[in-house]
Amino acid sequence: METEWIIELEEVDVTHPEGVETTLAQGVQWRIARGDFWVVGGPPGAGKSSLLATAAGLARPRSGVLRIFGCNAAEATEADQIQWRRRIGFVFEEGGRLFPQLTVAENVALALQYHTALTEEEIAAQVEQWLERVGLSAHANLPPTRLNEVWQQRVSLARALIMPKEVLFVDNPPVGRTRDGTWWRKQLRELAADGMTVVVGSNDFSLWLDTAKQFALVQDERFNILGGPDQVRAGTGAAWREYIMVD
Amino acid sequence: MVVAASKSAWRIYRETTGNWIIRGIDLLREVGAFAVITIGVTVTKFNLASRVVHPLIYQQVWRAGVRLFAMVAFIAAALGLVIVGQTVSLLTRVGAQEYIGTVMVTVVMRELGPLLTALLVLARAGTANVVELGTARAMGEVEVLESLGIDSLHYLVMPRVIGLAVSVFCLATYLMVITFGCGWLFAFVQDVPMTLADYFGQLGQAMRWQDFLLFALKTGLFGSIIAVVSCYHGLARPLKVEDVSGVTTRAVVEAVIGCVLLDAVFIVAYLFV
Numbered sequence: 001m002e003t004e005w006i007i008e009l010e011e012v013d014v015t016h017p018e019g020v021e022t023t024l025a026q027g028v029q030w031r032i033a034r035g036d037f038w039v040v041g042g043p044p045g046a047g048k049s050s051l052l053a054t055a056a057g058l059a060r061p062r063s064g065v066l067r068i069f070g071c072n073a074a075e076a077t078e079a080d081q082i083q084w085r086r087r088i089g090f091v092f093e094e095g096g097r098l099f100p101q102l103t104v105a106e107n108v109a110l111a112l113q114y115h116t117a118l119t120e121e122e123i124a125a126q127v128e129q130w131l132e133r134v135g136l137s138a139h140a141n142l143p144p145t146r147l148n149e150v151w152q153q154r155v156s157l158a159r160a161l162i163m164p165k166e167v168l169f170v171d172n173p174p175v176g177r178t179r180d181g182t183w184w185r186k187q188l189r190e191l192a193a194d195g196m197t198v199v200v201g202s203n204d205f206s207l208w209l210d211t212a213k214q215f216a217l218v219q220d221e222r223f224n225i226l227g228g229p230d231q232v233r234a235g236t237g238a239a240w241r242e243y244i245m246v247d
Numbered sequence: 248m249v250v251a252a253s254k255s256a257w258r259i260y261r262e263t264t265g266n267w268i269i270r271g272i273d274l275l276r277e278v279g280a281f282a283v284i285t286i287g288v289t290v291t292k293f294n295l296a297s298r299v300v301h302p303l304i305y306q307q308v309w310r311a312g313v314r315l316f317a318m319v320a321f322i323a324a325a326l327g328l329v330i331v332g333q334t335v336s337l338l339t340r341v342g343a344q345e346y347i348g349t350v351m352v353t354v355v356m357r358e359l360g361p362l363l364t365a366l367l368v369l370a371r372a373g374t375a376n377v378v379e380l381g382t383a384r385a386m387g388e389v390e391v392l393e394s395l396g397i398d399s400l401h402y403l404v405m406p407r408v409i410g411l412a413v414s415v416f417c418l419a420t421y422l423m424v425i426t427f428g429c430g431w432l433f434a435f436v437q438d439v440p441m442t443l444a445d446y447f448g449q450l451g452q453a454m455r456w457q458d459f460l461l462f463a464l465k466t467g468l469f470g471s472i473i474a475v476v477s478c479y480h481g482l483a484r485p486l487k488v489e490d491v492s493g494v495t496t497r498a499v500v501e502a503v504i505g506c507v508l509l510d511a512v513f514i515v516a517y518l519f520v
Contacts, residue, residue, distance in 0.1 A: 053390070056394065058390055058394055078398075082396045085393065085394060089394075092387065092390075092391065097386065097388060097390070099388060110299070110395060110397070111395045111397070113298055114296040114395070114396075114397050115296070115396060159395070
């Protein structure tokens with residue numbers, strides 16, 4: 001069966017999404033196929049978040065070609081952009097960037113209210129279902145600032161997925177062998193098993209070795225595809241050990 | 248020596264006034280482009296996602312209009328008592344009471360009412376806009392809207408432009424009515440021989456339909472200028488949280504200049520009506 005590439009980066013230079021003129025990664029060659037599960041690692045500040053935002057079409061590459069669902073991002077119309085954004089979910093780091101003026105439930109409902117003609121009751125039912133799934137239905141009417149950052153990022157996951165998505169980017173989910181870290185890995189594993197393409201930005205490869213299929217590293221302005229879990233386990237080098245924390 | 252001084256003066260002029268003019272033109276071009284895009288979004292997407300966006304318009308009208316009513320009423324009462332009442336009294340004393348209507352319409356309806364209201368709305372809602380949007384931008388909320396497929400101009404800017412335009416129009420109307428009312432009250436207290444019917448009759452005679460049209464247009468445009476300038480400064484450029492206060496000051500200055508320039512255009516327009 002022919003591989004379906006849904007996101008392709010060719011010789012892309014990645015900058016900060018807010019337009020800072022520093023190049024974070026040069027000449028990125030990366031193709032994401034349907035059903036892939038990528039983990040992108042690298043030291044803090046190396047540009048993982050910017051790379052993920054660029055690949056998701058949220059930031060313009062400084063140069064190179066970015067294709068999302070076969071559409072060249074540089075030539076995309078507003079309609080193209082809206083169309084692909086409705087197919088790509090993005091969970092931001094550090095609390096998921098929830099809107100502080102909306103409640104938890106309103107944050108989750110926003111995309112449905114904006115894009116669909118569902119009744120408020122139908123939306124409320126879906127919001128309830130997603131908040132249940134992320135374990136926060138008891139906090140639906142609270143402002144997000146009342147939750148800690150880890151829970152806020154769970155709300156952000158519900159917000160990203162309340163409309164059907166084909167690709168999910170998750171930037172720096174909680175890691176470690178904690179309850180939250182385990183919860184995130186389980187959720188993403190289940191989503192991948194359901195056919196979702198998943199891309200995770202993480203500083204720790206070791207926890208994803210039994211979950212992810214492909215690994216890549218952003219370091220020293222370079223994007224390197226490492227391969228599958230076996231290649232990561234076999235990796236060597238001080239920087240590798242320092243930043244990636246492979247057991 | 249003279250040539251060197253002349254060259255130096257020219258260089259200073261070029262580097263100060265010249266740069267200032269070039270920056271001004273650049274800013275005008277950028278804000279103009281932002282305004283045109285906003286108008287396009289407003290026209291094409293007004294009814295899109297109305298259950299999300301229309302409540303935001305009402306929210307802006309509430310924040311910039313209803314909540315500002317008390318302050319506008321206070322300023323209008325002061326204006327009526329201090330300025331209008333004295334003017335009425337003075338005109339009557341010099342036997343020029345037949346000009347009261349014309350003076351009031353020219354001063355309050357055409358000039359002072361709209362401009363004063365715009366400045367109050369700018370101080371209260373315009374600055375809040377810059378801070379809110381600047382912080383939202385700095386916190387990455389605009390990027391979040393994009394990730395959800397929501398047009399940030401439609402969600403963040405359009406409600407503010409419509410809300411502020413409506414608010415300035417309504418508040419200026421209230422300000423005008425209260426000012427006229429309090430003006431008569433002051434004149435009455437000072438025993439000016441003029442009945443309420445005469446006073447408002449003169450005002451009514453001095454007003455033409457063009458005045459109402461231009462009043463609505465002017466106040467609506469003042470509100471729009473405040474909203475566009477404040478939203479532009481909040482959103483158009485990447486900001487850090489520490490940049491927000493400086494940007495707010497710039498937005499206030501530029502919105503005041505914008506309103507005054509528009510006022511000058513309307514002064515010319517009034518010459519032809």
